[in-house]
Amino acid sequence: MTHARSTKQASDVLVIGGGLAGLSAAAHAARAGASVTLLEKAKDLGGRASTQDRDGFLLNQGAHALYKGGVGRTILSALGVDTPGGIPSTAGGFALAGGTKHTFPGGFLSLLSTGLLSWSGKIDLAKVLATLPRMDTTPYDRLSVTEAAARLSRNSEVQQLLRALVRLSTYGNDPDRQSAGDALAQLKLALDQNVIYIDGGWQTLVTQLREAAVAAGATVVSGCRVERVDVNDVGIEAHAGADVFHARSVILATGPREAADATTGVLNETLRAWADDAVPSLAACLDIGLESVPEPRSNFALGIDQPIYLSVHSAVAQLAREGHGLIQCMKYLGPTESADPTKDEQEMEAALDLVQPGWRGQEIQRRFLPKMVVVHGLPMADRGGVAGRPGPAVPGTEGVFVAGDWVGSEGMLADTSLASGRRAGELAASRRARVAAAA
Ligand SMILES: Cc1cc2nc3c(=O)[nH]c(=O)nc-3n(C[C@H](O)[C@H](O)[C@H](O)COP(=O)(O)OP(=O)(O)OC[C@H]3O[C@@H](n4cnc5c(N)ncnc54)[C@H](O)[C@@H]3O)c2cc1C
CATH class of the missing domain: 3.50.50.60 (FAD/NAD(P)-binding domain)
Structure with missing residues (x-):
């Protein structure tokens, strides 16, 4: 025809x-x-x-943060595109390990006080973080994240934390294959200039x-x-x-x-x-809209021994009505994991129980995206x-x-x-x- x-x-x-x-x-x-x-x-x-408006909760397609010092922002600015929003902080945040929450070692004082690391781990991590800003990352391009972490520290706690920080900054959970050079460069970008949560969402x-x-x-x-x-x-x-x-x-x-x-x-x-x-990186995303946030000072948590992230995005950018809260949770899906959306959702809920006890009584909106392609080609x-x-x-x-x-x-x-x-x-x-x- x-x-x-x-x-x-x-x-x-x-x-x-x-x-x-x-x-x-x-x-x-x-x-x-x-x-x-x-x-x-x-x-x-x-x-x-794109961003979906659900009863005043502005939901990106999973948690989105624009790299403040990244080439994307330079391009947007040259095109006259504003990037209004707020800059999140890890202060008051948690590292989740062994089923408990620890102070997130995001600065000198929190590194000293956290129960996440042993004393030798703290010293090692301080050394790695001190060398990172001046580090030439290109020699690491052909090394995997696992190999690079082992070169940077012999301490297994620090290696585990580095892999978690790479997940946070690249959304990649493929440490045995992912290029460490790009991952470390991205981590440097995050530590140097941080990110922006965009007002109104990425729309x-x-x-x-x-x-x-x-x-x-x-x-x-x-x-x-x-x-x-x-x-x-x-x-x-x-x-x-x-x-x-x-x-x-x-x-x-x-x-x-x-x-x-x-x-x-x-x-x-x-x-x-x-x-x-092309090897994609995938994530399960859980967005929870709350009547009010039970623990307003607990805005961030990163899983160290499990690939989980959560952040109260509405505490930083305009993404919910006055008084309401929007928490975006994510599970970075690895290449070998078999898909189990129910388990993934429950793991994120358990992380919320640790960080925001009482959230269940405040829930007024929920969206679960079991398998999002974050990027189509992880380096x-x-x-x-x-x-x-x-x-x-x-x-x-x-x-x-x-x-x-x-x-x-x-x-x-x-x-x-x-x-x-x-x-x-x-x-x-x-x-x-x-x-x-x-x-
Ligand atoms: C959960 C999650 C979290 C993320 N977090 C971040 C973050 O914090 N920071 C960051 O920088 N990036 C983040 N990203 C990545 C970022 O969202 C993507 O890299 C970016 O939006 C991809 O844009 P794109 O145009 O390349 O692809 P897409 O957005 O996929 O656009 C492709 C378009 O092509 C259209 N299309 C496909 N086929 C056809 C056809 N045959 N005809 C016409 N149209 C077609 C599709 O409908 C789509 O609109 C995240 C992504 C996800 C999923």
Whole structure:
């Protein structure tokens, strides 16, 4: 059966996917003078950076923190995107180990007083933390987190704590394979400048990024799922239902598997290989909205002998109505764990019982996301860390680029999406200039 096709206008650059990577790509390509069309399959933009309003509780897709000194914030700022919010503190926070809570060793005094570490562990940790700010992390790129922790300290308590801090700063729970160089660099970034919890949730960033892209001339279409991308001698054709979008370049700003699924031929082979190679980091997320927070001074806890995190995000940023509280809990899922959502949820509830006793009587909102992809491509030691990630240009296929948190050699987490989006947008726009000059 043949479908009647309504051909939409042609663009220089077609961006598929309206998360942070796609919006960054669209804004940068449009700013560089290209005509840009962005297609997003969902009704709303933002992907994993979107925020859901549930009775005044503003729920990100799991706990989200923007790295204050990261490349993502630099990119946002250059696009005129504000990052309003608050900076969390580990003061008054807890380290959870052996089924009890200990003072979190986030500073000199708390390190002295915590019952988490033995005296020799405290001395060792103080030494590691003192060397970290000046440390060149590149020699650790091809070492795993487990190997690096053993090099940095012979004390097993300190090694365990370092692995927990890496989970906290990278969301990676694959210590035997994850690149230590990038993990330590990210930990340095966290210790040096901390993070921002964004007022209104990350939708605040998404809304402004869209505005930046549109102000630069990009057309943004949501509710438009691209089923197939064809590359031929004339250019690119993207098929979405009855519509065909033509362009000189395409930026696939989706997950690696979605990008592969939408393509055929040699392009499909390359993208399929990249998708098979990418190791995701996964998390179970539990968000609890409270009538009021039982222990207002206990805002943070990190599991040391279990991969658990919890933080009262509403204590730092505007994410709930006055007086209400929003706690975001997470379990960093490891590569070998078999999925057991009920157990994961119960472990997070048990952590809440320790840190916020009485929370159960205050609960008025709950959302459980059993298996979220935090990033599609965790930097791996055997590939040399971020330097081993693919793209943005797809070799052997003119005019095709990828962007996302699995692409390119800059940054971690959302910073990678924004940075690869910038690079892909600039490359696609410069190709348009070259094609135009040759014509
Ligand atoms: C639980 C959790 C916690 C996180 N915490 C942090 C944090 O603290 N700090 C941090 O920096 N990062 C964090 N992240 C990571 C961050 O959210 C992501 O890296 C970032 O949002 C990914 O953006 P993206 O554009 O690359 O991908 P996505 O947001 O996945 O966007 C891809 C878009 O493509 C669309 N799409 C897919 N296929 C098609 C198609 N065929 N046609 C049209 N559209 C399509 C999708 O609908 C989606 O909107 C966290 C992520 C999670 C899940």
